[in-house]
Amino acid sequence: MFIDNLIDTIKEKKNPSVVGLDPRIEYVPRFIREKAFSLYGENLKGACESILEFNKRIIDAVYDIVPAVKLQVAYYEMYGLYGLTVFMETIKYAKEKGLLVIADGKRNDIGSTAEAYSSAFLGRTGISCNKSETVLDVDALTVNPFLGYDGVKPFIEDCQKYGKGVFILVKTSNKSSGQIQDLLTYHGKSIYEILAEYVEDWGKNLVGKYGYSSVGAVVGATYPNQAKVLRNIMKHAYILVPGYGAQGGTARDAAHSFGRDGLGAIVNASRSIMCAYQSDTWNSTYCEERFAEAARAEAIKMRDEINAATGGY
Amino acid sequence: MFIDNLIDTIKEKKNPSVVGLDPRIEYVPRFIREKAFSLYGENLKGACESILEFNKRIIDAVYDIVPAVKLQVAYYEMYGLYGLTVFMETIKYAKEKGLLVIADGKRNDIGSTAEAYSSAFLGRTGISCNKSETVLDVDALTVNPFLGYDGVKPFIEDCQKYGKGVFILVKTSNKSSGQIQDLLTYHGKSIYEILAEYVEDWGKNLVGKYGYSSVGAVVGATYPNQAKVLRNIMKHAYILVPGYGAQGGTARDAAHSFGRDGLGAIVNASRSIMCAYQSDTWNSTYCEERFAEAARAEAIKMRDEINAATGGY
Numbered sequence: 001m002f003i004d005n006l007i008d009t010i011k012e013k014k015n016p017s018v019v020g021l022d023p024r025i026e027y028v029p030r031f032i033r034e035k036a037f038s039l040y041g042e043n044l045k046g047a048c049e050s051i052l053e054f055n056k057r058i059i060d061a062v063y064d065i066v067p068a069v070k071l072q073v074a075y076y077e078m079y080g081l082y083g084l085t086v087f088m089e090t091i092k093y094a095k096e097k098g099l100l101v102i103a104d105g106k107r108n109d110i111g112s113t114a115e116a117y118s119s120a121f122l123g124r125t126g127i128s129c130n131k132s133e134t135v136l137d138v139d140a141l142t143v144n145p146f147l148g149y150d151g152v153k154p155f156i157e158d159c160q161k162y163g164k165g166v167f168i169l170v171k172t173s174n175k176s177s178g179q180i181q182d183l184l185t186y187h188g189k190s191i192y193e194i195l196a197e198y199v200e201d202w203g204k205n206l207v208g209k210y211g212y213s214s215v216g217a218v219v220g221a222t223y224p225n226q227a228k229v230l231r232n233i234m235k236h237a238y239i240l241v242p243g244y245g246a247q248g249g250t251a252r253d254a255a256h257s258f259g260r261d262g263l264g265a266i267v268n269a270s271r272s273i274m275c276a277y278q279s280d281t282w283n284s285t286y287c288e289e290r291f292a293e294a295a296r297a298e299a300i301k302m303r304d305e306i307n308a309a310t311g312g313y
Numbered sequence: 314m315f316i317d318n319l320i321d322t323i324k325e326k327k328n329p330s331v332v333g334l335d336p337r338i339e340y341v342p343r344f345i346r347e348k349a350f351s352l353y354g355e356n357l358k359g360a361c362e363s364i365l366e367f368n369k370r371i372i373d374a375v376y377d378i379v380p381a382v383k384l385q386v387a388y389y390e391m392y393g394l395y396g397l398t399v400f401m402e403t404i405k406y407a408k409e410k411g412l413l414v415i416a417d418g419k420r421n422d423i424g425s426t427a428e429a430y431s432s433a434f435l436g437r438t439g440i441s442c443n444k445s446e447t448v449l450d451v452d453a454l455t456v457n458p459f460l461g462y463d464g465v466k467p468f469i470e471d472c473q474k475y476g477k478g479v480f481i482l483v484k485t486s487n488k489s490s491g492q493i494q495d496l497l498t499y500h501g502k503s504i505y506e507i508l509a510e511y512v513e514d515w516g517k518n519l520v521g522k523y524g525y526s527s528v529g530a531v532v533g534a535t536y537p538n539q540a541k542v543l544r545n546i547m548k549h550a551y552i553l554v555p556g557y558g559a560q561g562g563t564a565r566d567a568a569h570s571f572g573r574d575g576l577g578a579i580v581n582a583s584r585s586i587m588c589a590y591q592s593d594t595w596n597s598t599y600c601e602e603r604f605a606e607a608a609r610a611e612a613i614k615m616r617d618e619i620n621a622a623t624g625g626y
Contacts, residue, residue, distance in 0.1 A: 043440060044438065074430045074433070108457055109385075125393075175463055181459070
């Protein structure tokens with residue numbers, strides 16, 4: 001099952017961090033972009049070829065030290081058919097390198113439609129009564145719970161059937177997340193606390209050998225106080241922590257999402273790793289051509305900072 | 314701007330209803346499926362070729378009587394690259410026939426990522442500092458507001474820049490929508506009421522000549538009592554009403570989302586129109602080969618029922 005694979009891989013690599021592959025075109029080093037544009041034209045295809053090259057070299061640089069990559073679907077969807085191709089090629093490449101793949105799609109809809117999304121990402125798409133095919137086939141998907149349980153159930157059923165995972169949005173990392181998620185209900189609980197109770201309940205049949213469920217949650221590193229409360233409500237949910245690095249969350253902030261067992265959370269960083277070669281920390285050591293080494297150095301630094309903050313490994 | 318185009322087209326066609334193109338493979342008449350499978354194989358491509366043929370014939374049958382079609386993105390995404398191709402081909406075909414196109418994607422994310430989604434659906438995707446391309450280029454997109462304003466703002470900015478529209482989820486049509494949307498907050502307002510106030514505020518700079526905004530809302534036909542309240546809070550929001558027909562909502566239910574001016578809402582039906590040829594109402598009149606005529610008959614029936622219930626036209 002997903003959650004046991006994830007934890008086994010985290011333990012093996014002694015690293016609870018995840019590299020986010022959210023490749024905006026301006027993150028791609030100029031020499032890669034220029035090469036792709038000269039080969040394929042300055043168009044969607046050229047942009048996508050450069051992104052695929054960039055992704056592969058980032059994966060090459062980190063696959064032996066991180067357990068998983070997280071692909072933000074929007075950054076591929078924005079390039080249409082070429083983008084979807086790069087998304088699928090990146091998933092394939094990451095899996096070949098032994099990485100788990102999380103798609104950050106925040107998909108959501110009413111039950112019958114959520115089934116279709118789940119077929120795309122986690123399950124199989126039916127062709128006829130006796131034929132079906134996998135389509136994107138990632139290991140886990142982020143899901144938006146705004147429609148309540150019947151929009152989440154098809155994903156959870158596919159987790160059970162196909163050994164996959166979901167991370168359900170509970171408290172997102174952005175500034176305005178509180179406009180809905182922090183609202184206090186009549187009985188004194190906030191929306192994010194109520195969601196945490198739902199997530200804990202929804203995942204109860206998917207708890208693995210480490211006591212964690214394949215139904216996880218998303219809680220932003222930018223809200224450490226809420227994270228403490230949420231860790232406590234969701235005893236069995238693995239927490240995917242975005243917002244580390246470029247968004248302002250620190251290792252100490254992220255540490256609140258971990259349990260006393262040193263497990264319980266994975267921390268994602270995207271921009272700070274992909275663009276490490278542009279950062280003040282690394283740009284004097286690594287020139288643009290050595291962007292992948294900078295990404296690796298930053299990924300190691302992140303691993304060590306998180307392990308220091310959580311007391312892990 | 315989107316909202317004025319939409320209302321002009323509704324007035325011209327005397328029809329505030331929308332045909333949903335949510336083509337599950339089992340909706341496609343067998344003779345179309347079998348032809349496609351024999352030409353392209355019983356695989357994702359074969360399924361998608363049959364869906365494209367089906368969509369085009371439904372569009373041919375209704376384009377002169379309805380103002381818009383709504384494509385549910387999940388039903389295309391589940392077929393991967395072939396599905397995205399059919400999605401794009403269907404959009405192109407519908408536009409050629411003079412229809413407005415709404416993508417029902419319920420996209421959502423933090424600001425920087427919402428920008429990427431908006432580039433895909435409403436705006437333009439940047440290739441380099443001086444080049445960008447349109448990708449899906451629909452007229453309007455449904456958006457999930459769970460992350461608050463900074464996740465919605467990029468879509469609204471593109472509405473302004475490119476003359477597009479959004480419909481923001483306020484009260485969805487599914488059974489469990491109340492688990493979050495109906496929660497009563499500390500000050501006695503429900504989440505859906507608070508969202509309605511946000512939507513009204515977020516759309517205030519995009520109000521067109523009829524007094525409605527290009528920032529609209531989604532309110533399910535299955536919740537008529539809530540619709541009355543919401544219509545009143547969101548004086549300027551056009552309401553996209555799902556849940557009519559197969560989901561159980563009636564024309565009288567949907568009527569609560571309309572204003573006294575007979576405007577203010579569009580009602581979507583998907584399954585009841587696409588599968589009209591299988592329904593008790595039409596299957597004795599139209600055989601499977603005449604599925605498009607059945608769809609047209611059902612679309613006319615729906616138009617007339619809604620106009621009778623709203624007193625429109």
